[in-house]
Amino acid sequence: MSVFAMYVRQDEFRSNVSESLLGATCDTPLLESFALWIGGPGEDADDEELDGAALDLFGGKAPPRLAKLAIGGWKLSWDSPAFGNLTSLRVASPNRCGSQCFVDALSRMSSLEELFLTRCVPLNFGLDHEDIAMTIDFPRLSTLSFDDHMSLCTALLRRVRFHCLAHLVVIAESCEREGNEEYAYAALFDVCRSHLELYFFTYPACHLAVESTLYSMQAAALSMSDERTGQLEDVLLLSIALEGPMHGRALVDAELLAWSFNVIPGREVRSLQCRLPHHHQLHPRFWTQTVSAAFPRLEGLFVDEKTLRGVMGALVQETPAAGRIAQIQMQEDGVYVSPQELSFPNLRHLIAPMTAPLPPIYTAVLNHRQISGLPIWLTRPMQ
The missing domain is CATH 3.30.160 (Double Stranded RNA Binding Domain)
Incomplete structure (x- = not known):
């Protein structure tokens, strides 16, 4: 057998x-x-x-x-x-042990290519008083997935070293609900970025897809693996699942999304696919400042209809007052606006599943971009 x-x-x-x-x-x-x-x-x-x-x-x-x-x-x-020659290991609770035992076991698994851990990190892992011989080295590991408390996820990521990590899945339950949650989120994203920087330096991401609910977020990036063929390779899956009470601020908010953007170097990202909860209301500054700054070469936006309203709201702020739009459209020579004065200066395509006729203000904004020398189209995706 x-x-x-x-x-x-x-x-x-x-x-x-x-x-x-x-x-x-x-x-x-x-x-x-x-x-x-x-x-x-x-x-x-x-x-x-x-x-x-x-x-x-x-x-x-x-x-x-x-x-x-x-x-x-x-x-x-x-x-x-039995752990000695494994290339793939998947362990689920209840399998917590002592910190040193845990480290020693993982250190012996030098052949691992895939590792999936569900509630297996020792509860005292990463504490200052823990005298553990570190670091854990994974020379061949390309896929890492674990589900645990946020502090344990962060502690484990801080004490491991990868050489070819390409897929990272973190399902982190937040226990830091007494005022230091921002620090916990920032620390988790920061250590994720430190591990993925080397990979994205070799294979710059060209497409980022973010899908979030009120309590969870998933982000996937695609990288150009072969410039001659243009073939795309899935190089990252970063999934953050957060649990919290219904009251208070939304767990997935503008700040958390901004941290997720920082995980992926945005210098080569050309398209962003973003799906947010229908009850999400992000300030236009999120699009004109955060997203535009994170992805300066962005050419395409794929958004749901609710998110589109926020994007267009940001573009409206760049447009002259509504009373002047008609006058500008009537000028034969058009009006030139420096790209440096606009958010998304390279944006060419907005793709959204519009269920109703295009509002006049949307048409006016798009026309304004075009006469400013920056063509942009609002397109419905193929059904």
């Missing part, structure tokens, strides 16, 4: 089954992929640990061909030799 995958309820996972699957009598010379997920009580136990001792995979032996391992819902022994 080369591939094994099983999902079983905890009350059905008898000791004799665990012995035959994981015990000393388990002979697995051909095993390449192993997945065992145990559901029921304890599967979503948050920070609680299951009762009983940790199970040692394969009776303390390492299957010679094992490359992919996925486990969840049961406790494993982090010092198992």
Whole structure:
């Protein structure tokens, strides 16, 4: 057998089954992929640990061909030799251990290319009084995904080193609700940027897509991997999921979006796809200052209809007073406005799913851009 995958309820996972699957009598010379997920009580136990001792995979032996391992819902022994040659590891709670044990285990996994951790970072990880031998080096890791408290996510990212990280997924639950949440968000985005700078220096991002709700945000960037063929390669997935109360400020606001923009160098970003919650109201300055400054070479904006109103509101501010628009449009020679005086000086396309006729003020603003020597079109996406 080369591939094994099983999902079983905890009350059905008898000791004799665990012995035959994981015990000393388990002979697995051909095993390449192993997945065992145990559901029921304890599967979503948050920070609680299951009762009983940790199970040692394969009776303390390492299957010679094992490359992919996925486990969840049961406790494993982090010092198992089965981790030695893995290229892909997926571990879910309840599997928190001591900080040094956690670091030692990850440090032995030098062949990892994919790592998925769900509530596995030690709760005291990253504390000042923790005397842990760092840093964890991942020479081949290209995909990292973990789901945990924001402070633990930030602490782990600060103590690891990558050489070819291209995909990063962080699902961070915010526990900093007593006044220091801005610092926590900024720290998380800052450490994400530090790890991705090298990759984007080699492959500058040309397209950024941001989709957010009131409590979560996802951002994906595309990079030009081959200038001769123009082929795009997905090089980053940065996902931040935040949990919080209904009252107070929205978790995903202009400031948080601005931090996310800073993760990706904007010098080569040519198009931005942005979808915001329908109840989101971003001040026009967010578009004229934050977005325009983050992506100075932006040529295309792909937005939902609600977001389009904010973008157009920003462009209206650049346009002469409404009473002068008609007069400007009637001038044969047009009116020239320096691109340096406008936001999005390179913008050529606005694409939005308009469900109603174009408002007159939108038409006036677009015409004003055109007679200013900056052609811009509002286009509906293909259905």
